[in-house]
Amino acid sequence: MMHQRTDRVMIFMIYFILSVSTFLMLYPFWNSIVIALNAGSDTAKGGVTFWPRAFTLQNFEVVFQDKRLMNGFVISVLRTVIGTLSSILLTSVFAYAMSKKQLLFRKYYMIMCIVTMYFSGGLIPSFLINRELGLMDNFWVMIVPSLISVWNMIIFRTFFLELPEGLEESARIDGCGNWGTFFKIVIPISGPVIATLSLFTAVGHWNDWFTASIYISNDRLLPIQTILQQVLSSNIMTEQLMQTNAAAQSHLSSMQNVTTKSLTMATMLVATIPILVVYPFLQKYFTKGVLIGSIKE
Amino acid sequence: MTKVKDSKSVNGGAGQSLGSRFMKQFDLQMMAIPALLLILVFSYFPMYGVLMAFQDYDIFGGFFQSPWVGFKHFQMFFESPEFWYVMRNTLVISGLRLLIGFPAPILLALMLNEVGHIGFKRIFQTISYLPHFLSWVIVSGLIMSMLATDNGSLNILLAKLGNIDEPINFLSIPEYFWAILISTGVWKEVGFSAIVYLAAIAGINPDIYEAAAIDGASRVKQIVYITIPGIASVIVIFMILDVGNILSAGFEDILLLAKNPILQEVSDVIDTYVYRVGIKSSRFSYATAVGLFKAVLSVGLLTIANAIARRMGRSLW
Numbered sequence: 251m252m253h254q255r256t257d258r259v260m261i262f263m264i265y266f267i268l269s270v271s272t273f274l275m276l277y278p279f280w281n282s283i284v285i286a287l288n289a290g291s292d293t294a295k296g297g298v299t300f301w302p303r304a305f306t307l308q309n310f311e312v313v314f315q316d317k318r319l320m321n322g323f324v325i326s327v328l329r330t331v332i333g334t335l336s337s338i339l340l341t342s343v344f345a346y347a348m349s350k351k352q353l354l355f356r357k358y359y360m361i362m363c364i365v366t367m368y369f370s371g372g373l374i375p376s377f378l379i380n381r382e383l384g385l386m387d388n389f390w391v392m393i394v395p396s397l398i399s400v401w402n403m404i405i406f407r408t409f410f411l412e413l414p415e416g417l418e419e420s421a422r423i424d425g426c427g428n429w430g431t432f433f434k435i436v437i438p439i440s441g442p443v444i445a446t447l448s449l450f451t452a453v454g455h456w457n458d459w460f461t462a463s464i465y466i467s468n469d470r471l472l473p474i475q476t477i478l479q480q481v482l483s484s485n486i487m488t489e490q491l492m493q494t495n496a497a498a499q500s501h502l503s504s505m506q507n508v509t510t511k512s513l514t515m516a517t518m519l520v521a522t523i524p525i526l527v528v529y530p531f532l533q534k535y536f537t538k539g540v541l542i543g544s545i546k547e
Numbered sequence: 548m549t550k551v552k553d554s555k556s557v558n559g560g561a562g563q564s565l566g567s568r569f570m571k572q573f574d575l576q577m578m579a580i581p582a583l584l585l586i587l588v589f590s591y592f593p594m595y596g597v598l599m600a601f602q603d604y605d606i607f608g609g610f611f612q613s614p615w616v617g618f619k620h621f622q623m624f625f626e627s628p629e630f631w632y633v634m635r636n637t638l639v640i641s642g643l644r645l646l647i648g649f650p651a652p653i654l655l656a657l658m659l660n661e662v663g664h665i666g667f668k669r670i671f672q673t674i675s676y677l678p679h680f681l682s683w684v685i686v687s688g689l690i691m692s693m694l695a696t697d698n699g700s701l702n703i704l705l706a707k708l709g710n711i712d713e714p715i716n717f718l719s720i721p722e723y724f725w726a727i728l729i730s731t732g733v734w735k736e737v738g739f740s741a742i743v744y745l746a747a748i749a750g751i752n753p754d755i756y757e758a759a760a761i762d763g764a765s766r767v768k769q770i771v772y773i774t775i776p777g778i779a780s781v782i783v784i785f786m787i788l789d790v791g792n793i794l795s796a797g798f799e800d801i802l803l804l805a806k807n808p809i810l811q812e813v814s815d816v817i818d819t820y821v822y823r824v825g826i827k828s829s830r831f832s833y834a835t836a837v838g839l840f841k842a843v844l845s846v847g848l849l850t851i852a853n854a855i856a857r858r859m860g861r862s863l864w
Contacts, residue, residue: 257766260767261661267658271671275677278690281700282692297703340585344579347579362583366586366591368849369594374834375597375599375835377826379588379593398585428575429574456682457683464826476684479803482684482803482806515688515692522685525680
């Protein structure tokens with residue numbers, strides 16, 4: 251039974267490698283939590299790894315009292331909610347029309363959509379057009395250009411095409427038009443696909459820092475991810491806090507043990523919380539989503 | 548009720564004009580037209596705008612009245628000192644991703660498939676999928692913290708092992724950048740990318756394994772002779788797609804990790820170069836030309852990739 255031994259060695263190796271990988275996956279998160287919960291002045295001495303040496307909640311207090319960061323948090327929530335709702339609504343309505351055989355010019359509309367999946371004008375022409383449209387320093391630059399996702403439209407359309415035709419008949423007999431049928435019959439039975447695509451759209455909105463970084467210079471309109479990116483790249487959080495927020499300034503002078511690094515870590519965790527909240531739902535749906543995607547490819 | 552009429556008119560309504568048929572389904576058309584207008588403005592206008600690669604774009608002339616200059620900007624790019632290192636970085640980084648980032652999720656899926664302990668498997672998957680859903684800002688922040696000179700865990704570890712006397716500033720040393728970039732990419736995406744391969748493995752007929760086990764094949768042999776051939780077609784498809792995208796070597800990750808200007812000569816790829824000269828330096832026409840150069844090459848590469856895929860029996864589109 252020679253090969254039983256090689257099998258056992260292999261299984262042992264696999265558990266070993268996966269355990270090490272689990273540690274490597276988890277440690278950066280763990281360490282950032284530890285640093286965020288440790289007094290900044292103490293972290294500066296080095297050697298803070300697995301456990302906070304000087305436990306404190308001050309880092310989080312400063313983050314929550316900083317008006318600029320909290321404003322960024324609110325902007326992120328707003329763009330995520332408005333962006334997701336409007337995009338899912340418009341895209342699903344569009345997909346419903348595209349699922350109807352009697353829609354005139356359907357083939358041409360479809361070609362028009364497919365082309366955008368392979369060709370795009372690229373960064374600079376899009377930038378100039380959005381600028382021409384007055385979207386510079388405008389909240390709506392984070393919403394309007396990405397309202398229609400051709401990819402999501404195709405997934406919605408595939409789902410609508412598979413709905414039994416008899417379902418819609420009853421609404422038609424009651425005198426509902428296309429819009430009425432869509433909202434009264436189709437939307438209520440499309441729960442899973444709406445939930446899946448909404449979650450992915452929402453995560454995309456929450457995580458997008460790039461759009462705001464090139465279009466928005468007004469501090470009050472920046473989402474949290476973009477603020478965080480600026481903080482990370484300049485690494486002068488203390489100065490920024492002092493410039494923008496007198497309250498934080500007085501706080502900082504009274505709390506010498508809050509440092510740039512400890513504040514950055516706390517901010518990063520706060521910006522991650524919403525993702526952690528929806529993560530269990532994401533996990534429930536994304537395997538399906540990925541499979542839909544790979545079948546299309 | 549109108550619907551019933553509509554479908555009739557499509558099937559047998561040869562006598563009706565297009566206009567009246569259109570007006571009859573006006574409410575249905577109104578579900579599609581706003582979306583099509585958005586696509587027109589935000590996807591097709593920029594496609595037309597690509598023509599500015601052949602112009603000297605200025606704000607006052609806009610897309611329509613800026614002077615035409617032919618291939619001037621393309622020539623400038625080919626003759627620029629940046630051309631060689633930008634192309635080299637793009638190809639090297641993509642190549643490294645193909646070499647290391649591509650097999651990693653396949654290996655992971657093969658390993659996970661051998662894990663009999665359901666709880667262990669589930670915990671591992673839950674943890675390894677998470678980084679995929681975090682923004683690059685957060686991930687780069689975590690990596691920067693790991694590699695930092697003040698309380699960076701890697702430096703702490705190296706110091707404990709006695710390998711270094713003083714902390715190394717990893718993100719300011721060009722020699723380390725590619726390794727950092729590739730490992731960060733693997734760290735973020737390996738778990739999530741493994742899902743497709745796990746699904747492919749799950750699709751293999753279990754009878755084959757049973758028959759092999761009866762014939763006395765070890766697990767190792769079953770992996771080599773059943774599992775890997777069983778998912779080969781999926782591997783090939785993803786490999787071809789990756790080769791087709793070889794000019795997209797990364798964007799957000801490079802922008803966020805290569806903050807130090809010292810790294811520019813090893814970190815600048817076509818996409819980040821377009822961003823830098825276009826958005827940061829406002830050389831709009833020049834940057835568009837560079838972007839167009841990449842787009843044309845990419846379409847060529849994808850067409851070749853698809854031809855290969857078709858020969859192997861599976862077209863990408």
